[in-house]
Amino acid sequence: MRFPFLFFLVPLVVWSIVPIHAQGLFDSEAVLEIRLKGDVNTLFKDLSGKPEYLPFELLLENQASGNEAFPIKVRTRGHFRREMGICSYPPLLLNFPEKGENPGIFHGYDKLKLVMPCKGERYLLREYYVYKAYQILNRDGLRVRLVKLTLEDTGGKKEKIETLTGFLLEEEGAVVNRTGLELVERDLIRPHQTDLEAYLRMSIFQLMIGNTDWSIEYRQNIYLLRKSENDRPIPIPYDFDHAGMVNAPYAKPAPELEMSAVTERRYRGFCVENMADFAPTLDTFRGHRDAFYALYNGSSILDEKDIKFSIQYLDEFFKLLDQPKKIETLLKYPCQPGNTGNVIIKGLKQ
Incomplete structure (x- = not known):
């Protein structure tokens, strides 16, 4: 089912900013207010080759005890969103001081990804909610925290300040520390060599959200985690834009x-x-149906039109689950000779 591109005004985010207390970084739904102070102009021009870190000052604002500030390093990151020159703001990687020296809510973190609004706030918020949806299925999935980000550019003759919406995303090291699992960094692991239950849950989720931009073999937008060398890897997806x-x-x-x-x-x-192998996984999705809908219907951040779009897209998926022949046709697509079910996407081998 195809939907036409929808063009609306950028939604107004209703900020719910509260002072930071003892909660962990990803334990709160409140919007985190941060400020990055440094040479923003030079940072955003770093769109090709190996990105270089620049010194910045990170300020945690709206603190009960006043603003906190400490030095960090920041660089651009990513492939498509960085190198193709299509984004107003490329995604960033925040590199913190040595572990143990970070104040407050960032204590213990080495690196964090900062997802920026590439082509408007609305699409960033939609991607944010996809991460929240995967958390319903798998608590080991990457966690996110919405931020109100102020960029203070000190690199030019005249200081420039702008405020926008972004979200913090766990980096692989943080996921390893949180889950106690180890990261598999080897390519060419075949899908059937992963944990089948976890794989089917992840791949059906990708079907639900309409995402084809992933690969197990080349770890394209996939982390592979395992308990030990003797255990099958568990795939954890990311990058849903x-x-x-x-x-x-x-x-x-x-x-x-x-x-x-x-x-x-x-x-x-x-x-x-x-098809019997899919049955437990499909039942899992049916069991979480209400939670998926509640996530979107209960949003105070998404625009009403974006909520409607998301609900309609979910409707199409769950209607498929109620039509055995149609869902079987979809899920058996990779088994059909001559189709594109298992083609290797250009560039993944490099």
Whole structure:
């Protein structure tokens, strides 16, 4: 099912900013207010080659005890959103001082990703909610924290200040520390070599949100975690900006997939002949149906039109689950010879 691109005004975020107390960084739903002070102009020009860290000052604002400030290093990151030159603001990586020296809420963190509004706030918020949706399925999924970000550019003759919306995202090291699992950093692990239950749950989630921008073999937008060398890896997805659920204006399916739009659903999992193997996973999604809808219907941040879009996209997925023949056709797509179910996307080998 395809949806046309929707063009509306950028939604107004209703900030719910509270003083930071003893809660962990990702334990609160309140918007975190931070300020980055440094050479912002030079930072955002670093869009090719190996990115370089620049010195910045991070200020935690709206503190009960006053603003906290400490030095960090910041660089641009990512591939598509950074190198293609399509984003108003490229994503960033925050590199903190030595562990133990970070004040307050950032204590113990080494690095954190900062997702920026590439082409408008609305698409960033949609991606933020996809991360929240995956947390419903798997508590080991990457956690996010919405931020009100003030950028204070001190690199020019005249100081410039602007405020925008972003969200903090756990970096792989933080996920390893939190879960107690180890990171698998080897390519060419086949999908059938992963934990089947975790794999099916992840791949059906990708189908639900309409995302084809991932690969187990090349760890494309996937972390692989395991308890030990003797255990099968558990895939944890990230980077959902090319998902149909986000429907970013720059997002297009890979040409190799022969799809017309990212809102079209295509199952990218490996071939599983027996539909009975999918049954427990599909039941899991049915069991979480109300939680998915509540996440969006209860949002005080998304614009009403974005809520409606998200609900309609969920509706299409859950209608598929109630139609055995249609869902079987989708899930068995990788088993059909001559189709694009298991093609390798150009560039993943590099």
